[in-house]
Amino acid sequence: MKSLIKQDIRFSTAPMMDWTDRHCRFFHRLLSRRARLYTEMLTTGAVIFGDRERLLGFDAAERPLALQLGGSDPAELAKAARIAETFGYDEINLNVGCPSDRVQNGAFGACLMLRPELVADCVKAMKDAVALPITVKCRIGVDDQEPRTALFALAERAVAAGSDALFVHARKAWLSGLSPKENRDVPPLDYGLVYELKRAYSDLPIAINGGIATIDDMRGHLSHVDGVMIGRAAYHEPELLLSVDPELFGEAAPLADGFAAVEAFIPYIEAQIERGERLANMTRHMLGLFAGKPGARAFRRRLASEAVRPGAGVEVLLSAMDEARRAMSARIRLAADANPTGHSRS
CATH class of the missing domain: 3.20.20.70 (Aldolase class I)
Structure with missing residues (x-):
């Protein structure tokens, strides 16, 4: 028992x-x-x-x-x-x-x-x-x-x-x-x-x-x-x-962030697509990634519109992830430009 x-x-x-x-x-x-x-x-x-x-x-x-x-x-x-x-x-x-x-x-x-x-x-x-x-x-x-x-x-x-x-x-x-x-x-x-x-x-x-x-x-x-x-x-x-x-x-997280999670999920997705599974059946569970961060909306929009298309593959997911990365990088640059010395303005 x-x-x-x-x-x-x-x-x-x-x-x-x-x-x-x-x-x-x-x-x-x-x-x-x-x-x-x-x-x-x-x-x-x-x-x-x-x-x-x-x-x-x-x-x-x-x-x-x-x-x-x-x-x-x-x-x-x-x-x-x-x-x-x-x-x-x-x-x-x-x-x-x-x-x-x-x-x-x-x-x-x-x-x-x-x-x-x-x-x-x-x-x-x-x-x-x-x-x-x-x-x-x-x-x-x-x-x-x-x-x-x-x-x-x-x-x-x-x-x-x-x-x-x-x-x-x-x-x-x-x-x-x-x-x-x-x-x-x-x-x-x-x-x-x-x-x-x-x-x-x-x-x-x-x-x-x-x-x-x-x-x-x-x-x-x-x-x-x-x-x-x-x-x-x-x-x-x-x-x-x-x-x-x-x-x-009290144990280490298995992955660093949401981007690492996407990359870790890709081999599974590729194997499932080989078996005839549709990309959207897997990516629909990822739409909440990056919630509250720059690029989250673009990530969701790309997956929601393109992952459902017949024959869609991991390139759609990679493209959505790149959009999220670009948006986050742009936000970081804007913040740096607004405060070039790195000092708090408070």
């Missing part, structure tokens, strides 16, 4: 539908050796009946890597977990937080906050089926549930069933009245409730998710819980990941 320790979940990237595919994860791994990466949610039906290599296959460089499963039938979850185990995943995570129409129609995701006993049955079925750690990603409640009651009921039953860790998005989900996008922003955050849960389950690895955007935010949370899980901030500003290893683990 493989174990999961608190250090394993110190930093992770969140599972995000349509975003954290295998190309995104490979790119993110280049930026952090220590991040724990999560797949997009896959339903049990997709795993059991779908194209397994396309859905479950990954590059070994992505590890440590967790598969997030969506489902509410214990037997099907157990079967899907057994299939995933043969692919070499490091963890299976049960989705108890997604509020989309798709999961509501299937009575899983955030709907399971209303059925903590079923969550326990699902966790136990997977624990009995595989030797991998089984974890749960949840909300603090749904709809009119009282958050503390809902979260602690879910945690109590999941832990009793053998859950190896909890990842808590510190917001409620509203199953009606809010879109999935609104559910990521509108319900208020309650970090204190997650801290309280950690105090009650001191031995259980617990990570917090929701609204965390900076290294300082992460450090603040890590004084209360074992881990932070970052979603949109990591995707829209991937260079944030370059700070993770030095700032949160």
